[in-house]
């Protein structure tokens with residue numbers, strides 16, 4: 725049996741339940757060291773320590789606004805309200821320790837192909853210095869004009885907090901006066917770079933899943949694209965459907981605390 729699958733060189737099914745205490749962290753470190761193509765799927769839980777709440781749960785965004793808020797129709801009805809809310813959520817936020825730990829991992833293992841497929845629409849992962857991030861649900865700091873398609877690379881939220889309720893000029897396209905929408909994936913729209921993500925997943929030999937309830941499709945089904953023998957490390961405070969997978973090492977704990985423990989052995 726390939727020694728990649730267990731740090732002690734054996735293979736039991738399901739090995740997760742045989743690993744307790746420090747062994748579990750050592751096991752994860754061993755997977756990382758032995759893998760070449762590591763794919764990390766991240767979700768809102770990665771950014772909570774930066775002050776951006778999750779969607780779900782008691783303090784989640786959905787306790788304040790309905791899910792329908794994140795549809796193009798709702799956005800068009802009241803763009804100013806949408807941008808004001810986005811400003812409140814995403815302005816002046818900084819990467820947290822967990823983002824930096826992932827960047828440290830990439831820097832330590834320059835020879836490995838480490839990709840992040842994130843559902844997050846913030847830019848905190850790349851702001852921490854991480855090099856290969858795919859924003860499957862888009863990026864709230866970017867936008868484009870609904871009339872002419874002109875791209876805005878750096879949306880300034882202050883421009884949206886304007887007194888232009890009757891006149892979109894402050895956040896309208898300079899050439900056509902069209903409304904600028906954020907370049908995020910609203911409900912009902914296709915995700916970004918799906919084919920690229922699938923190709924990355926097919927070549928993955930270690931999948932790490934961080935801070936996502938895995939309840940939003942199609943990302944929730946991304947793990948089905950990895951090979952049957954690819955190990956999975958999942959760190960999420962709440963249970964996910966992947967926890968019981970034969971190949972999963974699952975931690976129902978804080979991302980930063982858990983990554984710090986794993987990094988001790990990497």
Ligand code: CNA
Nearest residue numbers: 767768769771778779780844845846935936937961978979
């Ligand atoms: P979600 O459904 O809200 O799940 C987040 C999960 O993270 C929950 O199960 C929490 O228990 C868990 N969690 C929270 N904090 C921690 C922590 N410190 N350690 C470990 N686990 C933690 O969010 P998903 O990402 O699964 O859902 C996908 C949506 C959320 C995407 O469309 C995103 O665009 C959207 N979203 C993004 C952001 C952001 O960009 N930062 C914020 C909120 C929502």
